[in-house]
Amino acid sequence: MVLQTIWFLLWGLLWAIYFVTDGFDLGIGALLPFLGKTDEDRRIMYNAMGPLWDGNEVWLITAGGVTFAAFPKLYAVMFSSLYSALMLILFCLIVRGVSFEFRNKVESRAWKKVWDTCMFLGSALPAILLGVAFANIFRGLPIDQNGVLHGNLFSLLNPYGWLGGALFLALFLVHGATWLAMRTEGDLHDRASAVANKLWYYMVAAVVVFLIVSAFATHLYDNYLKHFVLFIVLIIAVITIIATKVSLASGNFGRAWVWSGITIISATFFGVIGLFPNMFPSIINPAYSLTAFNASSSPLTLKIMLIVALIFVPVVLAYQTWTYLMFRGKISKEELSYDEGY
Amino acid sequence: MDVVTLSRLQFAVATLFHFLFVPLTLGLSILVAIMETKYARTGDETYLKMTKFWGKLFLINFAVGIVTGITLEFQFGTNWSGYSSFVGDIFGSLLAIEATAAFFLESTLIGVWIFGWRKLSAKAHATVMWFVAGASTLSALWILTANAWMQHPVGYVIKNGRAELASFGAVVSQKFAILEILHTLSAAYILSAFFVMGISAYYLRKKQLVDFFTRSFRIALVFGLIFSFFEIVEGHLHGADLAEKQPTKLAALESHWETSKRAPIYLFAFPDEKHARNAVQIGPIPGMLSLLAFHNVNAEVKGLRDFPKGDRPPVLITFGAFKFMIALGFYFALITLIGMFKRDKLTDSPGYLRVMLWSIPLPYIAIELGWIVAEVGRQPWIVYGLMRTSQAASPIAVPQVAITLVGFIVVYGLLGAIAAYLMVKHIRTAPELA
Numbered sequence: 001m002v003l004q005t006i007w008f009l010l011w012g013l014l015w016a017i018y019f020v021t022d023g024f025d026l027g028i029g030a031l032l033p034f035l036g037k038t039d040e041d042r043r044i045m046y047n048a049m050g051p052l053w054d055g056n057e058v059w060l061i062t063a064g065g066v067t068f069a070a071f072p073k074l075y076a077v078m079f080s081s082l083y084s085a086l087m088l089i090l091f092c093l094i095v096r097g098v099s100f101e102f103r104n105k106v107e108s109r110a111w112k113k114v115w116d117t118c119m120f121l122g123s124a125l126p127a128i129l130l131g132v133a134f135a136n137i138f139r140g141l142p143i144d145q146n147g148v149l150h151g152n153l154f155s156l157l158n159p160y161g162w163l164g165g166a167l168f169l170a171l172f173l174v175h176g177a178t179w180l181a182m183r184t185e186g187d188l189h190d191r192a193s194a195v196a197n198k199l200w201y202y203m204v205a206a207v208v209v210f211l212i213v214s215a216f217a218t219h220l221y222d223n224y225l226k227h228f229v230l231f232i233v234l235i236i237a238v239i240t241i242i243a244t245k246v247s248l249a250s251g252n253f254g255r256a257w258v259w260s261g262i263t264i265i266s267a268t269f270f271g272v273i274g275l276f277p278n279m280f281p282s283i284i285n286p287a288y289s290l291t292a293f294n295a296s297s298s299p300l301t302l303k304i305m306l307i308v309a310l311i312f313v314p315v316v317l318a319y320q321t322w323t324y325l326m327f328r329g330k331i332s333k334e335e336l337s338y339d340e341g342y
Numbered sequence: 343m344d345v346v347t348l349s350r351l352q353f354a355v356a357t358l359f360h361f362l363f364v365p366l367t368l369g370l371s372i373l374v375a376i377m378e379t380k381y382a383r384t385g386d387e388t389y390l391k392m393t394k395f396w397g398k399l400f401l402i403n404f405a406v407g408i409v410t411g412i413t414l415e416f417q418f419g420t421n422w423s424g425y426s427s428f429v430g431d432i433f434g435s436l437l438a439i440e441a442t443a444a445f446f447l448e449s450t451l452i453g454v455w456i457f458g459w460r461k462l463s464a465k466a467h468a469t470v471m472w473f474v475a476g477a478s479t480l481s482a483l484w485i486l487t488a489n490a491w492m493q494h495p496v497g498y499v500i501k502n503g504r505a506e507l508a509s510f511g512a513v514v515s516q517k518f519a520i521l522e523i524l525h526t527l528s529a530a531y532i533l534s535a536f537f538v539m540g541i542s543a544y545y546l547r548k549k550q551l552v553d554f555f556t557r558s559f560r561i562a563l564v565f566g567l568i569f570s571f572f573e574i575v576e577g578h579l580h581g582a583d584l585a586e587k588q589p590t591k592l593a594a595l596e597s598h599w600e601t602s603k604r605a606p607i608y609l610f611a612f613p614d615e616k617h618a619r620n621a622v623q624i625g626p627i628p629g630m631l632s633l634l635a636f637h638n639v640n641a642e643v644k645g646l647r648d649f650p651k652g653d654r655p656p657v658l659i660t661f662g663a664f665k666f667m668i669a670l671g672f673y674f675a676l677i678t679l680i681g682m683f684k685r686d687k688l689t690d691s692p693g694y695l696r697v698m699l700w701s702i703p704l705p706y707i708a709i710e711l712g713w714i715v716a717e718v719g720r721q722p723w724i725v726y727g728l729m730r731t732s733q734a735a736s737p738i739a740v741p742q743v744a745i746t747l748v749g750f751i752v753v754y755g756l757l758g759a760i761a762a763y764l765m766v767k768h769i770r771t772a773p774e775l776a
Contacts, residue, residue: 051457054408055450058441064415065438072430072504079419079426080736087746090416091753094409098757101405105764147423148737297431298506305435312442320450326461327453339394340459 001293003302007070008279008292010309012272014066018059019130019171019268020261021320025053027176029096029123030169032116035180035195041188042116044331046100046342048183051327053100055320057093069305073147073295074279081141081149085133085156089126096122104342127172128165132156135164138271139218140281145288160217167210170203171267174244175260182253185330196256197248204241207267219281220274230273237266254328346735348743349421352750354717356413358710359754363407363761365709368482368527369534369565370400371475376561378468385464391775392558396538397455397471398768404452406761410754415441421743425724425734429491431507432498436488444481448474482530483523490519492725493716494587505728518587521580522716528573529712532674533705535566539681540702541769543695546688551776560685567678574671578634585635585643588726591719593646594655595664596631597623605631605643613657618647652722660719663711670708677701 028049036042068075079086095118103115139160142150177196181189211234214220224230240263247256275281279295282288296302335341374397381389415437418426426434454462455470462470497512498505507513539562542555585592592598597613597620598605609625629639636643646654677697684691724731 047457051453054453055446057412058445058449061412061415061445062438062441064419065434065441068415068419068426068430068434069438070434072434073427075419075430075434076423076426076736079416080421080423080738083420083736083738083742083746086416086420087749090413091749093412094753094757097409097412098405098760101401102760102764105402105767146737152742297434298501300510301431301435301507304507304510305438308435308439308442312446316442316446316450320446323450323454327457338460341457 003299003306004292004296005277006306007296007302008276009272010306011063011066011070011279012269014059014063014313015272016265016268017317018056018063019168019264020175021056021059022053023127023172023261023264024175024179024257025049025056026123026127027172027174028180029119029176030127030173031176031180031192031195032120032123035177035188035191036116037191039112040333040336042112043104043336043342044184044188044333045180046103046119047331047335048180050100050342052320052323054097055323057097060093066305066309070297070302071279071290071292071295072297074290077143077147077290077295078137078280081143081147082133082156084153085129088153089129089133092122092125092129094122096126100342124169127169131165131168132161133164134168134271135161137280138164138214138220138275140278140283140289142284143280143282143288143290144284147288147290150284160213163206163210163213167206167267170199170206171260171264174199174203175257175264178244178248178253178257178260181248182257182328183331185332193248193251193253196253197245200245200248207237207241214274218274220271223274223276233266233269233273237263237270240266343740343744345738345740345743346732348740348747349735350731352421352743352747353417355747355750355754356410356417357717358713359750359758360407360410360414361709361713362706362758363403363410364482365530365533365705366403366537367400367407368475368478368530369532370396370403370537371471371478372531373534373538373561373565374400375468375471375475377558378464378471382464382468388554388557392554395554395768395772395775396558399765401452401456402761402764402768406757408449410757413750421736421738422724422734423736425729427504428729428734429505429725432491432495432505432513433488435507435510436484436491436513440481440484440488444477444484448477448481451477479527482527486523486526487514487519489716490516490522493522493584493720494518495725495728505725517583521576521583524576525573525580525712528569528576529705529709531569532566532573533709535562535569535678536674536698536701536705538562539566540699543688543698544769545772547692547695547699549689550773552689554772554775556688559681559688563678563681563685566674567682570671570675570678574675577668577671582635582637588720589644590646590649590653590655591660591715592635593644593649594657594660594719595715596643597657597661598631598643598645599647600645601642601648602645603632603640603642604629605635605641607631607634611661613661615657618651655719655721660715663714663718667708667711667715670704670711674705674708 028045032042032045036045099115099119103112136156144150174196177192177199181192181196184192240259244256244259244263247259277291277293278289279292280290374393377389378393381393451470451473455474458467491513496516497509499508539559542559545551545555597611599619606626606628607630608623611620611623614621631643632641633639684694688695720726722730724734
C-alpha cells in the first residue's frame with residue numbers, strides 16, 4: 001500500500017516535470033504566429049526551444065512508460081478510452097517534432113509557412129487537449145466495470161474539460177513567453193515580455209475559475225477538507241503566481257520562469273493530490289474507478305521500478321539541468337548565421 | 343474488418359515505418375562519432391566536413407525516428423489494452439527503463455550536439471555523439487529485450503489473471519534477448535554502412551570529392567564487412583535458438599509441414615497453406631534443416647501439420663520474408679568482401695560503385711523482412727504460448743481505428759517522402775564542400 005502511494009506521487013511528479021519542461025516549448029510554439037513577426041523572429045523562437053525540446057518531450061514518454069509499468073490497468077484503460085484525444089495529441093506532436101528539423105531546410109516562404117503552421121497547431125492543440133484530458137480525469141469519466149468508456153472525444157469536450165484546456169494553455173503560454181523573454185533581445189524580447197506580463201492576468205483568471213468550478217464539478221477538494229495541511233499546495237501556487245508577476249515586472253525573466261515552473265508543479269499536484277487514491281474515476285459507479293491500489297502492478301515490479309526511478313530521475317534531472325544552464329543565454333542574430341541549429 | 347485486424351495493420355504500419363529510421367540512427371551515430379573523433383584527434387578539416395555532411399543526414403533521419411517512436415509507446419495502450427494490462431508488469435517496466443535510461447540521454451544530448459559546436463571543445467563535442475550512439479544502442483537493448491519476452495516469455499508467474507514479474511534477472515538475461523539484440527544491431531550497422539557507401543559511391547563514380555568520399559566509403563566498408571559476416575553466423579545461432587523456443591515459427595519460416603528426422607531444406611519451395619503442404623518443393627538437401635535448427639542431422643523437426651490449425655502462423659508471408667532476408671544477408675557479405683579488394687581503387691571500379699548505389703535500399707528491405715518474420719511468425723500469439731493476439735486488442739470502435747490507420751498511412755507517407763527529399767537535397771550540396 002505504501003509502495004503504491006509512493007508510485008502514485010512519483011507518477012504525479014513525472015507528469016508535473018513534463019508540464020514544466022515541454023510546457024514552455026508548447027507555449028512558445030503556440031505563440032509563434034503572434035510573436036514571430038519576421039522570419040528572423042521565428043527562427044529565434046525555434047532556436048530558443050531548439051536544444052531542449054526533445055529532452056523535454058521524453059518526460060511525456062516517461063510519464064506514459066511509468067503509467068504502463070507501475071499501473072498497467074490504468075495505462076490500458078486510460079489510453080484506450082482516451083483513444084481519439086491521445087491520437088490527436090500524437091499526430092500534433094509528430095508534425096511539431098519534425099518542424100524543428102525541416103523548417104529551415106528549404107528557402108521558400110510556402111515551405112516555411114507549412115512547418116510554422118505545423119509548429120503552431122502541434123503546440124497549441126496538445127496544450128489544450130492535455131488540459132481537457134486531465135480535467136476529465138479529475139472530474140471522472142463514464143467508464144464501466146470493464147474499463148470501457150461510454151463516450152468519445154466529444155464527450156470529453158464538456159465545459160469543465162474546456163476549462164482544463166484553457167488553464168493548461170494559459171500556464172504554458174506564460175511559461176513559454178517568459179522563457180522567450182529570457183533568451184531574446186531587442187524587439188522580440190520586448191514583445192515577449194509584454195505578452196508574458198499580459199497573459200499573466202489571463203492565467204490568474206483561468207486558475208481562479210478552475211479552482212472555483214472544481215469545487216462543484218469534482219471531488220478534488222475532498223482530500224483537502226479531510227487534511228487541511230494539504231492546502232499548502234495551493235498556498236505555494238498562490239505565492240509562486242504572485243512571484244512570477246513580480247519577477248516579470250522587474251525584468252527578471254530567469255527567476256520568473258522558475259516561479260512559473262513551480263506554479264505548474266503546484267497546479268499539477270493540486271489535481272493529483274485531490275485525485276488520490278483515484279487515478280481514473282468512474283462517474284457511472286465509484287466502484288468502477290481505477291485507483292492506485294487496484295490498477296497497480298505487483299509489489300516486485302513496483303520495487304524494482306522504484307529503484308530504477310530513484311537512480312535515474314535525479315541523474316536525468318542533473319544532466320538536463322546542465323544543458324539548461326548551457327543554453328540559457330541570449331540568442332543573438334549573429335547566432336542564426338552559423339551553420340548549426342534551426 | 344474487425345478491431346484486431348485493423349489494430350494489427352496499424353501497428354505494422356507504425357513499426358515498419360519507425361524501423362526505416364531507427365537502424366540508420368543506430369549505425370550512423372557510430373560512423374559520425376568515428377569521423378568526429380578522427381577530426382578531434384588529427385585536426386584534419388576533411389574529417390570535420392565529413393562529420394557535418396553525414397551529421398546533417400543523421401539529424402533529418404533522427405527527427406523522423408523520434409516522432410514515429412512516440413506512436414509505438416502510445417499504441418500499446420490505445421489499441422492493445424488487453425495485452426497491456428496482462429503484461430504491464432514486465433513489458434511496461436522494460437519500456438519505462440528504456441525511457442529513463444536511454445531516451446533521455448539520447449534526446450538531451452542530441453540537442454547539445456546540434457547546438458553546442460561553439461560551447462564545447464572538439465573532443466568534448468565528439469564525445470557527445472558517442473553518448474548519443476551509446477544511448478540509442480541502450481534503448482535498442484531494452485526494447486528488444488521486451489520483444490524477446492513476447493517471443494519467449496520468462497521470469498513471470500500468472501497471478502490474478504496477469505503475468506506478474508517473478509525474476510527481473512531472468513527477463514533481462516535470457517539468451518533469446520541477447521541473440522535478438524545482436525541480430526538487430528548488426529542489421530542496423532549493415533544498413534548504415536550501405537547508406538554511407540552508396541551515397542559515397544555516387545560521387546566517387548563522378549570522381550568528385552574523391553578524398554572525402556573515399557574516406558567515408560572505407561570507414562563504412564569495414565563496418566559493413568564485419569557486421570555482414572557476423573550477421574550470418576549470429577543469424578544462424580539466433581535461428582537455432584528460435585527452433586527450440588518457437589517451433590511453430592521455425593516450421594513456418596521453412597514451410598516445413600511434415601514432422602521428420604533428417605528434415606531437408608529445399609532449394610525451392612512454395613507453400614499451399616490451404617492443403618497444409620508445399621505446392622512445389624524441389625531440390626531437397628537432406629538433413630539440412632535438422633542440422634541448422636538443432637545441430638544434429640538426425641534431429642526431429644516438427645512440421646506445421648503437428649500443430650492445431652489455429653496455432654499456425656501465416657506461412658507464405660513468414661517463409662517468403664525469411665528466404666529473401668537470408669539471400670540479402672549473403673549478398674551483403676559478398677558485396678562488402680568484393681569492396682575490400684577494391685578499396686584502394688574505387689574510382690577505377692564504376693560498375694561496382696553503381697551496384698553499391700543501387701544497393702542502398704536492400705538492407706532496408708532485409709531489416710523489414712526480418713521484423714515480418716519475427717512478428718508474423720509469432721502469430722497467432724501476441725505473447726508466444728501465453729496470450730493470443732485476438733484476445734489482446736482494446737474494446738474500441740472500428741471507425742476509430744480505421745480513421746487513425748488511414749491517418750498514419752497518409753501522414754507517415756508524407757513524412758517519409760519529405761525526409762527522403764530533404765536528404766537527397768542535402769546530398770546534392772556535397773560539391774560545395776570541395
